[in-house]
Amino acid sequence: MIALENVHLAYTAGDRSVSVLSGASLEVTQGQSIAIIGPSGSGKTSLLLVLTGLETPDSGSVLFDGTPLHFLSNDARADLRRDRVGIVFQNFHLIPSLSARENVALPLDMAGQSNAREQARLLLERVGLGHRLDHYPNALSGGERQRVAIARALVHRPSLIVADEPTGNLDNQTGAAIADLLFELNDDNDATLVLVTHDPLLAARCQRQVRLHEGCLHPVGSQGVDQRSATDII
Numbered sequence: 155m156i157a158l159e160n161v162h163l164a165y166t167a168g169d170r171s172v173s174v175l176s177g178a179s180l181e182v183t184q185g186q187s188i189a190i191i192g193p194s195g196s197g198k199t200s201l202l203l204v205l206t207g208l209e210t211p212d213s214g215s216v217l218f219d220g221t222p223l224h225f226l227s228n229d230a231r232a233d234l235r236r237d238r239v240g241i242v243f244q245n246f247h248l249i250p251s252l253s254a255r256e257n258v259a260l261p262l263d264m265a266g267q268s269n270a271r272e273q274a275r276l277l278l279e280r281v282g283l284g285h286r287l288d289h290y291p292n293a294l295s296g297g298e299r300q301r302v303a304i305a306r307a308l309v310h311r312p313s314l315i316v317a318d319e320p321t322g323n324l325d326n327q328t329g330a331a332i333a334d335l336l337f338e339l340n341d342d343n344d345a346t347l348v349l350v351t352h353d354p355l356l357a358a359r360c361q362r363q364v365r366l367h368e369g370c371l372h373p374v375g376s377q378g379v380d381q382r383s384a385t386d387i388i
């Protein structure tokens with residue numbers, strides 16, 4: 155469903171170039187859930203940006219249902235994201251001037267759907283925020299914002315859901331509830347779920363785990379190294 159083939163990415167800051175991805179490859183099938191783990195600064199967020207076409211790799215390919223993203227125009231890539239991809243960003247990226255309901259309705263509004271407000275209300279009720287529909291992001295707690303961000307990413311039933319440390323800033327109980335929600339909504343839609351997480355328990359709930367190390371992705375086995383990598387990343 156989504157594949158990375160030998161992806162390289164470096165950032166240039168001043169006269170220095172920092173290599174972040176150096177031959178990353180990955181293949182994820184439709185409906186699969188996969189966790190990407192690795193220490194802070196290892197390039198996990200960059201990898202998600204490349205995977206969703208928000209960042210263009212220096213070399214290598216990203217294939218979405220077999221189509222290389224670099225074959226598409228910027229507009230076609232944006233359309234693909236709008237129609238098929240839901241992204242939960244690390245810092246939520248909610249629009250401060252829009253209410254919770256308006257933030258969630260936005261992907262449907264952009265796709266020209268007429269019942270956007272009603273669908274946004276239903277999904278916000280489902281994530282336990284039926285009483286916060288008209289609140290603005292700055293009047294919501296971290297956990298509530300995270301739930302709005304998840305609702306917004308899922309409201310248009312994307313076939314690919316990408317979430318960057320979705321439980322990162324939450325206490326354990328809220329984090330577990332958020333994770334339940336993500337897996338539940340993911341199951342309902344038979345979507346592919348790509349999660350970046352520091353949390354070994356969350357990673358263990360995914361069907362597969364891969365570790366980003368020195369710019370490449372390595373499968374995390376079911377024994378031995380597994381335990382070590384889980385503690386290494388904290």
Ligand SMILES: Nc1ncnc2c1ncn2[C@@H]1O[C@H](COP(=O)(O)OP(=O)(O)O)[C@@H](O)[C@H]1O
Pocket residue numbers: 165166167172174192193194195196197198199200201
């Ligand atoms: N836009 C950017 N310009 C320059 N360097 C960046 C940029 N984004 C990230 N980096 C650097 O790339 C490395 C990987 O960052 P990131 O993908 O955010 O890692 P992670 O999500 O695993 O913490 C870090 O060293 C970070 O400082």
Ligand SMILES: [Mg+2]
Pocket residue numbers: 198199200244318
């Ligand atoms: Mg990150």
